[in-house]
Amino acid sequence: MLRTNQFQQRQSAGERRQTTRLMFGAFGLTMLLYFIATALSGQNAFLGGSILSNDLSQQYLSLFAYYRKVWQGQATIGYSFSSGLGGSMAGDWAYYLLSPFNLILLLFPQAQLPLGLYVVIMLKLGSASLAFTYMARRCYPQLQALQLWSLAVAYSLMGFVVVYYLHLLWLDALICLPLIVWGLRRLTWDGSPLTYLFWLAAALITNYYMGFMLCIFSVLMFLYFGLLDWAKIQRKLRVIVNFVGASILAGGLAAFVLIPTWQNLTGGKFKLTETHLSTERLGSWQFFSKFVVGNNSNHYPNLFIGTFALLLFILFFLNQRIGWREKLITLGLTLLLGSGLMFEPIYLLWHGFQPPISFPYRFAYLLSFWLLFVAARAWQAGLEPLTRWQGFTLVGLGVVYTGYFFWRRHNFSAISATRLAWGLCVLLAGVALLFWLQKRQPTWAYAGILVLTCLDLGLNMVLIQRTVHTDSGTVYRQYATELGDEIDQIKADAGNQTQFYRIDKNFMRAHDRGDAYQHSYHGASLYTSNIAAVVPEFYQKLGLPGFGYTVAYTNGSKLTDALLGIRYFIDDPQTQSQSQTGVDYYGVRADLTSEPIIAKNGTRVTYRNDQALGLGFAAAGIAALPTTAASDPLANQNRLFQELTGSREQPLSLLKRRSLRLRNLTATTESGVTTLTKERAGAAASLTTSYQGLDAETSYYLSVDQHFRPSVSDFYVNGKKIDFFPVTVQPLILGVKPVNGRITIKIKLKTDQLNYRALDLARFEANVFAQGWQRLQQRQWQLSEFSDTKVVGTITTTAAQPNFLTTIPTVKGWQAQVDGQTVPLQTGLGTFIALKLKPGRHQITLTYQVPGLRRGLWVSLLSLLLVLAWWGWRYWRSRQTAHRNLLGH
The missing domain is CATH 2.60.40 (Immunoglobulin-like)
Structure with missing residues (x-):
């Protein structure tokens, strides 16, 4: 890679203006393409569409509502009792909320928050295109506007972005990445480390997770540039020292985020995630299928960068103007980056040694960037005239690729003959346009390439977005308004009392466990990767949904309500099959019907629990529950009662198990596990058991095995179908009451075999509980x-x-x-x-106090002073050099 003397010096005013025009041209073009593609796929929020899907709808939306409330003075930064039972917010800020783009959300009312998020995403994608254009312009000044825009669009709308752009917290890394690479290029050219230092620090501050990946990539890119230019680099030791020093200072500038985040993670995420990863997805060469347009499968990394950009990458190795040494070094780094797709240790390294839960191959954007960076180098080296053997090689590779995946297309749900034909046509058109460059008509050829790239990337986005289920923005606004009114009714009932209380419910919109953030109340449900590890473990022992990063207080008992201070519970007896509004209903709380009712809103009833404890109390004992007892929540609740009250009595009395009535089933029991097997596979089968002669005014609690989940069975209590929260790994407790003195449980199997351990009923001894x-x-x-x-x-x-x-x-x-x-x-x-x-x-x-914050602030302040001193020293030194040069003339 040859140096360019023109760009070793400062750009002239005219060059800066031209670069600015190119950058904002790419910025506007990307946003226009995004606007059009989302309009065609039904995700354009300005045109009535919705981007609410997956974690954006289930998690981020509520966290951004919390973000707005902090700025409005209605919430605090360091800790929040709206975060489940209460939790540190340091990790949430560092992972989700520190992007400067989030300030735009303050311009939108809460009801229009989805529209605000759409705008933020569009601006981030445009900024990524802008940053790539700037980097490519500075590294490869020979490239023309249309060439730069083709590459920038391929970068900002690549397959990784299209599949993962709803994780908008990751997009800041795509903005910082090209600028970090340009900073490294400058550092190896003239020793200037400040550009690299600033943008690496910005990446670490806005999202430490992606910033960690960028740190690894920065080391690789520094080695790459160093190997290419090592013979030409003056004062090699100084360049190395500058890189190491700048990297350390970048981490130091971000220390006010990184140190508190580390403290937060050691009590949460690091205790929740296993360090072993199933290698089922790794080591398969089928990831090449991701270069087919519209392939949204998450089984393989999202590497689509457009067919023409991939063509340029291949031409880099066919270009006779590029030396073999540069080709070998480039091939080596390509293989090293690609090894993360094949080998578990390297895959885990990119993800911070923590295998991601869903959304795999999160580092794929780095490999995609690398492919485009090499493609830009190939274009900068000059492709005209394209030789026949190069053209035949490209077409031959395209035909072989298309033929192979056409033959294997039935193994890939997102690959069709039409999509393969489209890719081959784009390749042929790209080769034809490159041959057109021989006829001295580069402007029209480059324009054609840009149009071809936009069509290819735009089609990929539309095809993938149409496969994504989105939640209605209208439902969000209606749900938020109705729930807000109910929370206001609760606060009016509570009045001015100083006693702490919590609120929860058995329904939620799109699995969103963050309504407490949205409406500023103290809840008991949460979904965040920064949850305290002890909370889901405690929930599991008491028969409450809790696993990994989530807890959901959709069901409970009078004991858990009272212990956790759930003074108000909003119950909606609807079932999932009755829901037509995009709202999910879980569990059953028939045990609350004897509690005081403070409000009714349609089918929803708000109960008040006057036995709920405040935030603290004096207890007889506080010993932990057995660590292996999550399979018996009824016994655990009895143990908990006895431990806290010092009583020997039990508030939950297990009833004798009734006989099972089996239809088309045989049942065998061994070591406490019952196995149900269909006698006629594929035919309808059910299990029924009932308890009779029960007191109509007494509450009962049913311990239901987690294996009775909706994917394998339908579960009914007294003829009503019950849906369980989907993230459940242990038996759940359901509060039920008799109908005509009877409780009947019926399970309809969907599979031919099912194992279960827990299906028990206990009577709630109200007098025993009240006395204790x-x-x-x-x-x-x-x-x-x-x-x-x-x-x-x-x-x-x-x-x-x-x-x-x-x-x-x-x-x-x-x-x-x-x-x-x-x-x-x-x-x-x-x-x-x-x-x-x-x-x-x-x-x-x-x-x-946020642990580590004070220490982090001091480290960041010291690092800032060192950076300013370094910058001042370099400025003084450059002035001295300029003065000596002037005297020399």
Whole structure:
């Protein structure tokens, strides 16, 4: 790769203006293509479409609502009791919320938040195109406007973007990447490290996860540039020192984000994710199928960059103007990047040694960028005149590729003869346009290439977007309005009381567990990769949906309601089959029908639980539940009651299991596991059991095995179909009541065989529960001050109840003072903040500070001072050099 003296010096004013015009031309062209493609696929929010899908609808939307509330002064940055039972927000800010583009969302009301997100995505894609244009213009100044725009469109709308662009928090990395590479190019050319330093720091700050990948890629690109220009680089040691120093300082500038995030991850994500990955998807050469237009399969990495750009990449190795040394070095880096698609250790390295849960090959954008970077180099080296052997080679490769995947097309759901034919036609048209360059008509040829690229990338986006299920924006607005009204009714009922309480419900829009963020209430449901690991584990033991990054308080019992302070529960008895509004309904809370009703809204009923505890109370014991007892939630709830109250009685009495009535089934039981097998495979089959002579006013709790999930069976209680929250790995507790003195359970199998362990019914002993629970209610933490980061109150403990237990999950950052003295925190029930106290009256103050934030701020400040000093020294040195040169003349 030859240096270009013109771009070793500063650009002239005219060149800067031309570069700016090229950049904003690419910016506008990309946004126009995105607008048109989303209009054709039904995702254009300006034209009534919706982009609400997958995590954007289930998770990000609520977090961005929280982001707006922070700016409006309605929420705090460091910690939030709207985050499940309560959680640190440091990791959420670092992963989801620190992009400067998010400020645009403040211009949109909450009801129009999906439209705001559409605008943010469009601007980010345009900015990625702008950044690539700038990088390519500076690295390859011979490229003309139409050439630059073709490459920029291929970059900003590549397959990775089209499949993953709804993860808009990742898109900032696509903006920073070309600018980091340009910074590395400058560093190896003239030793200037500041461009690289600034943009790497920006990438780490806006999204540490993608920034980690960019750090690895930066090392590889530095080695690449160094190997290419090593013989020409003056003061080699100085260049290496500049790169190492700039990399360290970039991390230092981002330390105010990285250090708190690390502290957050060590208590959450790192404890939740296994470090072993199934290699089922790795090691298959079928990933080449992703170069077919419209292939949205997640089984392989999304590498589509447009057929013409891929053609240019191949021509790099056929171009006789490029030396073999450069080709070998380029091939080596290509194979090294591609090895992450084949080998597990390298795949895990790119993902921070944590295999991603869904959305695999998240580093594929780096490989796509690399293909385009090499394509730009091939174009800069000059392709005209295209020789016949080059043309025949390209066409031959295209025919072989098309023929192979036409033969194997039945193994790929997203590959068809039509799509393969389109790709071959684009390749032939591209080769024809390159031959056209021989006839001295480059402008028209380049225009044709740009149109061809836009059609190819646009068609790919439309085809893929049409396969994506989206949730209605209208449903979101209606749902948010109705739920907001219900939360207002609850707050009106609560009045001015200072006692802490939580709210939850058994329905949600599109699996979104973040309604507490949306409506500023304290909830018990959450979906975030930064959740405290202890919370889903605790939920599992009590028969509540909890696994990995999610907890959902869609079902529970009077005991769990009271313990976790669920003072208000909104119940909707509809079933999924009855839902026509895009809202999902889970579980059943018939056990609440005897509780006071504070509001009715259509089919929804809001109950108040006057036995709900506040944020803390004095307990007899706080020992953790058995670590392996998640398979028996009824027994765990009895153990929990006895531990907290000191009582020997049990509030849940297991009823004798009734006989099973089997239709077209045989049942065998071994080691507590019952296996149901159809006698006639494929025919209808069911299991029915019923309990009779039950008290109509008594609540009962059914322990239901997780294997009775909708994919394998339909589950009915008293003739009503019950749907379970889909993320469930242990038995669930369902609150039911008899109808005419009977509870009948019926399971209709969809598969030919099913194993289950739990299908038990327990009676709730209300008197036993009330007597024991009254001891806890009498010794509650009386709050005098409450905020998300500081809680102050008094409590009286006794010899029988010496333990102070909160329902605040144990996470780093909390500190406690008892009667003005700092004391160490303990963990209660293996999950919550607790203290051992002497009998008597105590004032307890809990305060939260983001762990590592102060240290991170000091490191960032020191790094900033060093960067400024470095910049000042370089500026002074350049002025001195310029002065000496002037005197020399």
